Amino acid sequence: MKLLAARRRHPMALVVLLLVGMLLTGGAYSLFTGNTTAKADEYSASDIEQGQKLFVSNCATCHGMNAEGSDNGPSLIGVGAAAVDFQVSTGRMPLQMHGPQGQVKPAQFSEEETAQMAGYIASLGPGPAVPDEEWLNTAEGDSAAGGGLFRTNCAMCHNVVGAGGALTRGKYAPSLSDVSEKHLYEAMQTGPQNMPIFNDANLTPEEKRDVITYVREVSETPSAGGFKLGSLGPVAEGLFIWFFGLAGVVGITLWLTARAK
């Protein structure tokens, strides 16, 4: 069946790949509109209590009544507020279904509820907090330094301009062009899903800011050459020349050799 499915899908796969690539190109123009929430360490006791209630009713089935983890989900003790903020506000948690990895979807909780749950998890053990505004300000960052760090630490999974890429067995590194500064920072800090953790010794907060600056700059600068074809490189370009270039060529030859009326 797999074989059959692949044979049926395959030629279409190429076409759609290209179309998706062109859509992404258009998407690159949409300006980024992220913002950041309240500071990490300002959780009141009532917030934490409220957060615990939300946790018990929404998360405990998988992560355990006290976030100690179960067969269905990891322990959350010590993952910090940043992890909660990232997972919940990008919609990855709660999971819609089990699969190779959690999917981005509209957030299920309000900012306030998310912060309450983050506060609850932060109260269980020390972990990374939601980042300060200071480290998200791309005006302060150095995109050249960030580019070097990005190529060394991130590009192998996310592609040199953050267009995304494949991992093993259905997992993938998502595109970064529409991810907010705060989520980029939190992802580096907490290593969601299979992403490695880049603690402050590995990438200092300044370096994380440089990386964010680089990602913002390359995804927001219009490509000098015109449409980007998804920034996917030679595969997209090859498909383009086969489908559009040769279609143009054949069209010209047909017109050229057709008799005039």
Place this chain on the structure above:
Amino acid sequence: MSTTQQTQKPATAVGTVAQWTEDRTGASKAVREFGRKIFPSHWSFMLGEVALYSFIILVLTGTFLTFWFKPAMGEVIYNGPWTPLRGVTISEAYESTLEISFEVRGGLFIRQMHHWAALLFMAALSIHALRVFFTGAFRKPREINWVIGIVLSMVGLGAGFTGYSLPDDLLSGNGLRIIDGLLKSIPLIGTYISFFLFGGEFPGTDIVSRLYTLHIMILPAVLIALIGAHLMFVVIHKHTQWASPGHTQKNVVGEPVLPTFAAKGGGFFFLIFALVAFISSIFTTNAIWNYGPYDPSPVSAGTQPDWYVGWADGILRIMPGWMEFYIFGYPISLNINIAIIIMLFFWLIAMVWPWIEAWMLKDNREHHIVDRPRNNPTRTALGVAAAVWYAVMWAGASGDLVAVFFHMSLNDMIYIFRILFIVGPFIAFFLTRRICLSLQRKDRELVLHGHETGQIIRLPHGEFQERHRALTPHEAWTLTAFEAPQVLPAQPGKDGKVSGLERMRARMAKYFYEDRVHPVTKAELDAAHADHDAEVEGAHDDTAGLEK
């Protein structure tokens, strides 16, 4: 003649120039020879020209690029307009490519034209080769030109690879690293080849200037020589043509070079140039500024070569690791070598195919009328099988991107490609052959019974029948003017015995050409007419007016 030339006084200024040239070059002979040369007009005969024109565009734009590009790997600190690289240590080759892209007016436009034209060159060359194969235009006397064409595709691949490796960006550097691995895996001499190519260890500081010499001098010179020979043979052989009414083995029908074909061909060049210019003005290609400088530690997700090298990369991805083994401690890396082996095998079979086909059918005649692909089902099926095999290898190189877009597992994609790599060509072969045979039967049906008119008539004895309109002689000729391949049983040699080779030939010919559909003969058509005399003849009479 010469005395009359002396005494002729040209009346016009143009005439004076023409006479001046004539007296010194004898151009009239060339004009007489080539001026009314005939080229058939069919869209599928124009594809080779696209490759030729792309090549001319490559030479023009490439020359422009050489005036700025610095083929050197010395390190400089970038201080140009592309902020994400400011202050980064990069090579002179990469810096000059960035300069062409961002600081030379029109530079990026021309760089993109060069790259898009290269992609188009290889694509046009490929579909031209497919056209020639599927129509049997490689047969005697054109075998040498077919071989030249295959060599052109090999050299074209080399020219493309050496070209996109020049900017010394991260993507091309990783491509070179794969080449380094490919070379090192060659038994016995691999390590030495790698050290000689790179001037020592990878990446070294020599490779860009060496590839540059190959890319701008040696490979283009070889390409120009081969293209020249290719065109010369087209002139010697004259073009093939379809089996249309009026076309025979002994003539060539079409447009004369002067003026019609020259005008169309010249206009066509400008149109292809315009197409490349249009694509290059609005679509980015090879955005080297995004890739960053080459550094042996980083790599980007989705690292792929340009499309025409993709099949080699695909083979590397599809092969399993157990294909590497050791004999007395010495490695045989078939998992890697096989990429080179398959490519050479593919090209070699393509090159010798004209002789294999002629040998199987013991066919030593000249062929100037091309086949409709369906009329040689086995050749067409083999061609499609080879194309599918190539396409599987090619698609194999993009498995990771396809997996991401279809939310499939990367590993499953590779398993699928492994299976298709083995069974894909066989499925394609049998399927294509069946389709061709069915199409041939449909043609037979059409010739024997004519067009359906959609008019139902009632015969005198009460039977209802659809009226069929007989084909015009022109239509019938187009569908019947071919010969089914003849299977010749094994023949005894001079010594009166049937040799083993001859027996093999007969077996192959039988396997490949036993299933075939014969063209309708006049006798068959007459018999069909006689059978349905009443209806067909009657129908023909009744609907004679409809033909107009």
Place this chain on the structure above:
Amino acid sequence: MTSIEHSGGQGGQLAEMNGFENPGFPEHKPRITDSNPSAERLAERQIAAWFILSMIGTIWFIVAYFLFPVGDSGPLVRIHTMAVGLGATAALTGIGVGVVLWAKNLLPDSEVVEERHDIGGTAEDQAIALEILDQAKDESGIARRSLIRNTLIAAVAIAPLPAILVFRDLGPLPGDKLFTTLWGPGVRLCKDIGMIPEENQIMPIKAADVTIGSAYHVIPENIRDSGHPLDEKAKAAVLLMRVNPSELNTDPEREDWGVDGIVAYSKVCTHVGCPVALYEHQTHHLLCPCHQSTFDVTNHCKVIFGPAKRPLPQLPIAVDDEGYLVAQSDFTEPVGPTFWEINTRETNA
């Protein structure tokens, strides 16, 4: 003149096939422009319009070339490229379409027939050619004088050898270069900072900073001491990861090669040498983005999928007095792609 014009109805020597007679050319249908003078004038004007469009395109190109500057990091270059590019497109399209329309509408459109001749020369040509060759053979005596013929062949055959030999210095012999890297006892593991100018410092890594789930991209601290840092980096690049020690299936022989779950492996794929750097910190798989070889960090980076055969070489590491991670020795096996001499000698370790 070898070609003849025809106006339909007849062709050259018509052949017969499968009993059918070649019906000859279909009737030639005249075009509108052939019979209608006003259509002809219209076509003429249309063609001229295309040529004028081409001129406008050329002028637009020149104007755009000066009007739109380049030299920024994207937007300006994009506008410039698009402006001059579309100008060139118009200039080329105008000429192309105009000329083709001219050919299609105004040049004669009747098909012309040219006879084909045998590719080979006439019998007379062939006889004369043979005669010339025979004469050359006789006059040169190449068949008779076997001594000078054979020595000439031998001389020509070996004459290219020097031309091959002079390429010997394209590169040095491999020697033991593929068996050594910059790693050695006490060499500190430092963060890979990419292509950053000399003045930036290379930072060594403390064991305590490598938390579980972390992945560090590592170079040796002495990377700049060598004459060719990139060549050395191409062999010495290492990926450093910390895995919960209970998840590691450590080979008893390599018991002390890691530090409390911190392990270091060569980043150079054993397939064809791409950097294997896609570390999944939950599955502990390392994936090569080029050809999808997958290595299992918990089992000494054995290959679990893809085209690679050999596991990634492990770098034995320890902690020095100041808490920094150091190599215990060089790699114990060659890094990178397989090569013929791979088992012929030991590494420096």
